[in-house]
Amino acid sequence: MKEFSSNKRRATSNQKAVVLLSGGLDSATLLYEAMDRGFKAHCLIFDYGQRHRKEIQIAKRLAKSVGCPFHVVKIALPWQGSSLLDSSMAIPQHKKIDPKKIPSTYVPARNIIFLSFAASYAEVVKAEAVFIGANALDYSGYPDCRPEFFRAYQTTIKAGTKTGAEGHAVHIEVPFLKKTKAQIIKVGTNLKVPYEKTWSCYQGGKTPCGTCDSCRLRAKGFEEAGIVDPLMAN
Amino acid sequence: MKEFSSNKRRATSNQKAVVLLSGGLDSATLLYEAMDRGFKAHCLIFDYGQRHRKEIQIAKRLAKSVGCPFHVVKIALPWQGSSLLDSSMAIPQHKKIDPKKIPSTYVPARNIIFLSFAASYAEVVKAEAVFIGANALDYSGYPDCRPEFFRAYQTTIKAGTKTGAEGHAVHIEVPFLKKTKAQIIKVGTNLKVPYEKTWSCYQGGKTPCGTCDSCRLRAKGFEEAGIVDPLMAN
Numbered sequence: 001m002k003e004f005s006s007n008k009r010r011a012t013s014n015q016k017a018v019v020l021l022s023g024g025l026d027s028a029t030l031l032y033e034a035m036d037r038g039f040k041a042h043c044l045i046f047d048y049g050q051r052h053r054k055e056i057q058i059a060k061r062l063a064k065s066v067g068c069p070f071h072v073v074k075i076a077l078p079w080q081g082s083s084l085l086d087s088s089m090a091i092p093q094h095k096k097i098d099p100k101k102i103p104s105t106y107v108p109a110r111n112i113i114f115l116s117f118a119a120s121y122a123e124v125v126k127a128e129a130v131f132i133g134a135n136a137l138d139y140s141g142y143p144d145c146r147p148e149f150f151r152a153y154q155t156t157i158k159a160g161t162k163t164g165a166e167g168h169a170v171h172i173e174v175p176f177l178k179k180t181k182a183q184i185i186k187v188g189t190n191l192k193v194p195y196e197k198t199w200s201c202y203q204g205g206k207t208p209c210g211t212c213d214s215c216r217l218r219a220k221g222f223e224e225a226g227i228v229d230p231l232m233a234n
Numbered sequence: 235m236k237e238f239s240s241n242k243r244r245a246t247s248n249q250k251a252v253v254l255l256s257g258g259l260d261s262a263t264l265l266y267e268a269m270d271r272g273f274k275a276h277c278l279i280f281d282y283g284q285r286h287r288k289e290i291q292i293a294k295r296l297a298k299s300v301g302c303p304f305h306v307v308k309i310a311l312p313w314q315g316s317s318l319l320d321s322s323m324a325i326p327q328h329k330k331i332d333p334k335k336i337p338s339t340y341v342p343a344r345n346i347i348f349l350s351f352a353a354s355y356a357e358v359v360k361a362e363a364v365f366i367g368a369n370a371l372d373y374s375g376y377p378d379c380r381p382e383f384f385r386a387y388q389t390t391i392k393a394g395t396k397t398g399a400e401g402h403a404v405h406i407e408v409p410f411l412k413k414t415k416a417q418i419i420k421v422g423t424n425l426k427v428p429y430e431k432t433w434s435c436y437q438g439g440k441t442p443c444g445t446c447d448s449c450r451l452r453a454k455g456f457e458e459a460g461i462v463d464p465l466m467a468n
Contacts, residue, residue, distance in 0.1 A: 073312060119342075159383040
């Protein structure tokens, strides 16, 4: 079975792609990658009750800045189960993370839910592809970021959608699946992604906290890429 | 690969099941079937902007009447694409339906979305199974009711959830997949499902319209089962 990371689908004649946009650096790079491949991007932004609500505004601003149509999908999950949603749970600090365990920031079935809306939206706008920014760092911890997950989802979309039944299912593109944060930052820097307009911190304060898992991974990525993070330089 | 319809999982020692409940006769029968198999049912009811809003109230009443906890998940799909959502589209009448075409009442990726929430909820309440009421009549028209769709989704849940990664993924149960409406009604009648409390009509008026696809299939089902529909007898 083909690897998702090496699958570099390009648009022919103004094809559309649904891009899952969060406002973080991976998804910002993803949006620029999809556009660079010639797709007309349609962004999906999720408001799922995340504590770091700032990312929703950041994502909207990003989509507007490149002139892409976007939808904010509001998902009111009536249950908790993740420190990203539940304010009574602590967001883990980087030094306390056990790489062998699924972190508490895991939101049950989050990518299964996100991709289900992407599959629906893609059918309605007749998109050729869905871009999702999962990467190697994620899939060491989150089950719904593993290559086998995306392969299974592709089969589900082929079987369970109208376009799939008609023989032209939307393609799930995970271009950064095998890329480290540093590699993604290098790709994005080449594509002139405005990283100063992105947001990674889980805490969602006025400035990045610098200590949460997401802040630490971002800092490490820029350091390894040998690039100064413009968000921190401001 | 095993068939979903013949997969009759029973609960051991107070296991939980998430039951997708719509207020229609299939899902009401499904709830009673899950309870009959010994599961403690947790119902998920979807408010996805359907025109037949009455079914949401009916579903809540049904869950309360058997003392099951339930959640109403509100999904604001910002796009249309189905006559069940879009009031500018006509709901097809039974005589006009072409059995070879996917009907306009198809909601893009609806079951992909519903099952994604069920997978999330199941992880949080630690459910053993998810029950969904798709059946043979549905899968002649809707791609997301076909056996291959549920098989693919099961693989997706195994790969993409924490419980799946830990080797005990929730099981998707589709007990009526190969059953006709008449057979479902016979099962439910044996289980004493209060069909007078269920609702099938797509139009959502005070009384069933009697002419929409859903009303006609219900009437045909009761007729073939040789049972009087208590909803129509009132």
